[in-house]
Amino acid sequence: MLLCDEVQLLRKLPYFAEVDTCKLKLLAFASERVTFKAGQRLFTQGDAGDSAYFILSGSVEFLVSTPDGPVKVSERGPNSIVGDISLLCDGPRSSTVQAAGVVEALKINKDYLFRIMDDCPGMTMKMTRAIAERLRLTSSELDQVRALQKA
Amino acid sequence: MQKTLLRYIWTHTRPQQVFILLIVALSMIPYFLAFDLPKQIINGPIQGQGFEDLSTTQNFLDFSISIPFVDYTFGFDGFPLDRMQTLVALSSVFLLLVIINGAFKYYINTYKGRLGERLLRRIRFELVDRVLRFPPRHAKSLNGAEIASMIKDEVEPFGGFTGDAFVQPALLGGQALAALFFIILQNFWLGMVAAFMVAIQVIIIPKMRRRLIELGRQRQITARRLAGKVNEVVEGLGTIHAYDTSNFERADVASRLGEIYRIRYDLYQWKFLVKFLNNFLSQVTPFLFYLIGGYLTLRGTLDVGQLVAVINAYKDLPGPLKELIDWDQARQDVQVKYEQVFENFEVEDLINPAIHTLTPASTQQKLETLHAVSVSLNDDSGAKVVDHVTLKIDRGETVAMVDHTGRGAEAMAEAFGRLSWPSSGRICLGDQDIRELPESVTGRHISYVSTDSYFFHGSLKDNLLYGLKHAPVKRHEYEGKDMRQRLWEIREAKKAGNPHLDIRAGWVDYSYAALGNGAKEDLQKSLLAALDAVQLTDDVLELALHSTINPDEDPEFATRVVEMRRALRARMNELGMESLVIPFEPDGYNSQATVAENLLFGATLAPLTPDNELLSSEHFYTALNKVGLQRPFVEMGRTVARNLVEIFGGLPADHPFFRQVTTLSAEDISYYQSLLQRKNEPKPVNFRLSSADKAFIRLTLEYIEPRYRLGILTTELQNKIVGSRELFYTELPAHLRELIERYDPDKYVSVATLRENIVFGKLSNSNADGVVELRTLAGAVSRELGFANQLLKAGLDYDIGAGGRRLTPIQRRKLNLARALIRRSDYYVFNKPLPGLERHTQEEIVQNVLAFLGQQENDPAVIWVLSNISLSRLFDKVVMFDGGAILEEGSYETLEQESGTFKALVA
The missing domain is CATH 3.40.50.300 (P-loop containing nucleotide triphosphate hydrolases)
Incomplete structure (x- = not known):
């Protein structure tokens, strides 16, 4: 996959929808291409986060550790970004992410991402909106779960 | 240590001083004979005195000595020689005397020099010995650079002075006294005038020089402090930068230099004033002779002959006198220096030398x-x-x-x-x-x-x-020439009061190693165990992997590294992990390596920057042309440049992405931007590449497909690069070929680090945990091969600075x-x-x-x-x-x- 294809894919993310092509290209260029084999971990729950991964191909599983061992909570396919939350709020990783099959991803470094955000004022707003959307979805899911538990 | 330098010199070189004095006295004989000879040659054979007749002969070398009281006379009648023969004989004697005088001078100077150097060696050693014996409390207040400056520079003049310490005053004093005595013989009163003037010179000049000496002392102390300060600046460089106090340090150093300048300038003024006075006094004496002597002659109490004789005799007085005064100044000068140094090393409570006695095997008594x-x-x-x-x-x-x-x-x-x-x-x-x-x-x-x-x-x-x-526990065995050299060293050390312990002997006492009982292996065991205990082993391994070794110095180790390389590859193949590292293969393109590495198929000593010898040579581009890669590389470079300009063009010059995500700087980017904007570059004559094309080629050389992902390195081009490797290398002239060390899977690459030699390839990006996996694997393989210990040994050779x-x-x-x-x-x-x-x-x-x-x-x-x-x-x-x-x-x-x-x- 070439640099320009990566840029095309990045653009499909709501985060980057309105960012200059130049800047996206810069972000893609500054990011490293990594490959994971099935079962290899992108990151582990509790680790400090220093990068996010943009999945180019393959799919990844989200695992959360419970007293009975890790439990798979969700799965994400190509053209999605994982690990972005702990990037933005400096906390530890909230779950473990591992490759379901062969996964190709773009490793986006936290410092580089921040630099590019600094240069694009509009981007911060976009990201905030995207995250708020995620938060809305998550809380409505949580509410449903709670309602189910009570019922 | 003795209170004065003269006494110190006398104590340590008494017999030699007496000896050299005797030699100097002996050398006076041919010296004075040579004085008299020209007169004899001119008066005798040349002007013809005693050769009035053509056939006259004179006896040559005739002498007779009669010993008083015993009435015994012995002598030699000499050879009868005619005028011409006498001329030749006398001239030959003159030549002979010149040679003898020269030989004496040579011997005396060498002897004095040796005497001085030995004393210098003795005094320097004695000072260092004292440093080693300073009590702990005193040691805390020392400034190393000042001590070093004392031992190295300040004692230096002592050596030069040693040879002259006693010989010079004896000799010059004798000469001056003789001249004075001769004047007194000619005329008592004029002699007294001369003696009076000499007395004034001898008394006043040294008095005036006292200030010179005081200034000299100050100069010495300030210079020493400057050495201390410079040392502080060097040692504290980090702190200075951290606190932005460099200008404070500049001011400090400048003010010290100003002080030294003031002292030195003052010194010059005094020195030349004293010189002036000295010259004046020695010129006043003839003035007095002319005036008083002339007056006496006019009055008739002195005849002209006597006056001329006195004035002639006086000629021999100022020379030795001046040198004598100079000697005295040198003496006072070194004396002051000596006192200065002496003060610093004369410490109460010095550790008793007995405490430091050399004891090879300690009595391993049990001290409860x-x-x-x-x-x-x-x-x-x-x-x-x-x-x-x-x-x-x-x-x-x-x-x-x-x-x-x-x-x-x-x-x-x-x-x-x-x-x-x-x-x-x-x-x-x-x-x-x-x-x-x-x-x-x-x-x-x-x-x-x-x-x-x-x-x-x-x-x-x-x-x-x-x-x-x-x-020293194990003697170093010497043979032949080395043995003679060693014996000389021992002899000289003894003569200068130095110990003659052999630094080349084995000093490491295995019996004191923590583990085992004194075998060499036990030492190694203790060493490894100690490193493990303090968790330093990994660091040492890391140091080893970072280092480069010269395979010629340790061919065995280099072979082991290549073995390790093969074993690692074999293990990767066994475990199906061969994709972890993409190896350098003579007939394959390494996708993780740069185009340059693939083309040269070797490592270069210096990185490939624009001013690298290889890239700045025209031959490089000619060779590219020969293999048909010049055009494709220029085109490819142009595409890379276009992309890079697009990506980085809008960034401010101080953006951290420059240098971080690209090896280029903002200036480089704008340079390429301007190159791309230029149209129809005029072709340089004689088919050379334009500098723009060269710049594009440089970009191509750094290109790595998985890193840039521009999709421009086609399989076709890759094959072409691999196919041209040999031809390209042979096309380069010999001096450029020397800059490249080619890869050979079976050979050690001397310009690469040990790690690069072991991995011998590029880590593939197909596995995100590649580094960790490779490290674990390599660790396991090297332990199995017993290579880890050898690697550790290489790490132990690391120079810690x-x-x-x-x-x-x-x-x-x-x-x-x-x-x-x-x-x-x-x-x-x-x-x-x-x-x-x-x-x-x-x-x-x-x-x-x-x-x-x-x-x-x-x-x-x-x-x-x-x-x-x-x-x-x-x-x-x-x-x-x-x-x-x-x-x-x-x-x-x-x-x-x-x-x-x-x-x-x-x-």
């Missing part, structure tokens, strides 16, 4: 206890930090010392380590005061480690084994501890040796060290001053100090139960 009896210690300001403490440490005991308030535990440890001397009370090893025991006993029975550490310039290994070099500054502070602390662990002692005193280490690591190391020392057969005692009090549970006994006195003493459990203070501290 280390005993502090009512010890009080003062710190440098004089405040009492330990107050009448009595403490007994038995063999095999592990004791933790902790401070509640004050620094009693630390001070006590320093006293055990003999770093400070008790102001009252004593510390005994067995039943003897450790200050009276020779260092060959205390220095080997007690190992002391503190926060301060000093490392000597050399390899890691040299420093680790430093504590085992007490005395002056004061160990090429190591990190943490590594230095660990090294400091390991250095003590390697040597077998009965008592180990650790005075907070691991500051700055993580709590967790600290605890592990303390445990490791206790376990390591516990397995030694000689059952050593450990005294450890802890900064982390909770670690005291690892020790048999805990001693808690409070305000310089022992507050509690007992086992950890007891203290924890009984002492509230201790409990509070541990919690």
